[in-house]
Amino acid sequence: MIDLRSDTVTRPTAAMRRAMAEAQVGDDVLGDDPTVQALERRTAEVLGLQAAVYMPSGTMTNQVAIRAHTEPGDEIILEAMAHSYFFESGAPAALSGVSCRLIEGRRGLFTAEQVRAALRPRNYHFPPTRLVCVENTHNRGGGTVWPLAQVEQVAAAAREAGLALHMDGARLWNASAASGVPERQYARHFDSVSVCFSKGLGAPVGSALAGTAAFIERARRFRKMFGGGMRQAGIIAAGALYALEHHRARLAEDHANARRLAEGIAAMPGIDLDPATVETNIVIFRVTSMPAADLAARLKAAGVLVLASGPDAIRAVTHLDVSREQIDEAVARFKQFLI
Ligand code: TLP
Numbered sequence: 001m002i003d004l005r006s007d008t009v010t011r012p013t014a015a016m017r018r019a020m021a022e023a024q025v026g027d028d029v030l031g032d033d034p035t036v037q038a039l040e041r042r043t044a045e046v047l048g049l050q051a052a053v054y055m056p057s058g059t060m061t062n063q064v065a066i067r068a069h070t071e072p073g074d075e076i077i078l079e080a081m082a083h084s085y086f087f088e089s090g091a092p093a094a095l096s097g098v099s100c101r102l103i104e105g106r107r108g109l110f111t112a113e114q115v116r117a118a119l120r121p122r123n124y125h126f127p128p129t130r131l132v133c134v135e136n137t138h139n140r141g142g143g144t145v146w147p148l149a150q151v152e153q154v155a156a157a158a159r160e161a162g163l164a165l166h167m168d169g170a171r172l173w174n175a176s177a178a179s180g181v182p183e184r185q186y187a188r189h190f191d192s193v194s195v196c197f198s199k200g201l202g203a204p205v206g207s208a209l210a211g212t213a214a215f216i217e218r219a220r221r222f223r224k225m226f227g228g229g230m231r232q233a234g235i236i237a238a239g240a241l242y243a244l245e246h247h248r249a250r251l252a253e254d255h256a257n258a259r260r261l262a263e264g265i266a267a268m269p270g271i272d273l274d275p276a277t278v279e280t281n282i283v284i285f286r287v288t289s290m291p292a293a294d295l296a297a298r299l300k301a302a303g304v305l306v307l308a309s310g311p312d313a314i315r316a317v318t319h320l321d322v323s324r325e326q327i328d329e330a331v332a333r334f335k336q337f338l339i
Helices: 014-021 034-047 058-069 091-096 112-118 148-160 172-179 183-187 213-225 234-246 251-266 292-301 324-337
Strands: 051-055 075-079 099-103 129-135 164-169 192-196 207-211 282-287 307-310 313-317
Touching: 014 234, 034 051, 034 183, 034 192, 034 207, 034 234, 051 058, 051 213, 058 091, 058 129, 058 164, 058 192, 058 207, 058 213, 091 099, 099 112, 112 148, 129 148, 148 164, 148 183, 164 172, 164 183, 172 183, 172 192, 172 251, 183 192, 207 213, 251 282, 251 313, 251 324, 292 307, 292 313, 292 324
Parallel strands: 075 099, 075 129, 129 164, 164 192
Antiparallel strands: 051 207, 192 207, 282 313, 307 313
16 A cells, blocks of 8 residues: 555654664653653754644644634634644644634735734724634645744734734744754744644654743643643654654655656546646655546555545645555556546
């Protein structure tokens, strides 16, 4: 099987498993796990932020951030297809009691003017707006990278209005690999940043939320409340730490493979895709000759797994466990159904 459903499907490498097996551990809820602490310190350092806290998932880091920035009844601003809104099970309403004001982005990116237009007058008829969320890279946008200048403009608009800023950086590593902008250059514009180790970096479990020491202290309370306190978590943190140190530099390969896949299938009949829009490891395209689910089912029977991400849309994601040869093989299998 050539598994292009997500970059979350990777298995830990032999070296990563060794690091996990040898990890020193302790009870992290009691503050005793040296490996979790090392991961948190190193993550904060890479992001140029004061502190970080390890959690089981990207969903939890995003939702803890939203909860820690707001109080029930507040409003937050997000892009309409933002993972935190679209794919996290309604959590902003359920866990934080906030309403979401949505901005229609272009491939997931929005402008400072759109933020200004979404602001509410300070008047007790309206919910107080507290937070702007940016997703980099943007998943449903097709792995889109935020240009640094656009982040700066959006951050300035949020600051003028006294709002906090959170970045869903589940794939910030990919954004940095593709743009050459170091993670910390993005992170410095945000009050909080969440990053995932279990996507492009290939670790089995975990994400971190970073920010000021005071913010992370507050976030720790909500992590506990949401059930994210883990005990000898050093076992999995060791995999994440290994991934952070060893797997960032290779992300360019995944990006080249994604572009290769896009170029290989774009000219096939029944596919609507501009390969130039593929900036990182996510390829999203329209299927015009049959329902997307049918194409996904046929590909599955031929040994290629992709996700139908809408009635006429398919997403394919490259990662650590797919080689360039497998991409060429996948293109050949697409061809069987699209000639
Ligand atoms: N995304 C998953 C699915 O939920 C769609 C995937 O396969 O891409 N932020 C972003 C931008 C994400 O893409 C994801 C996961 C998350 C947060 C949530 O991470 P987890 O799955 O660890 O909760």
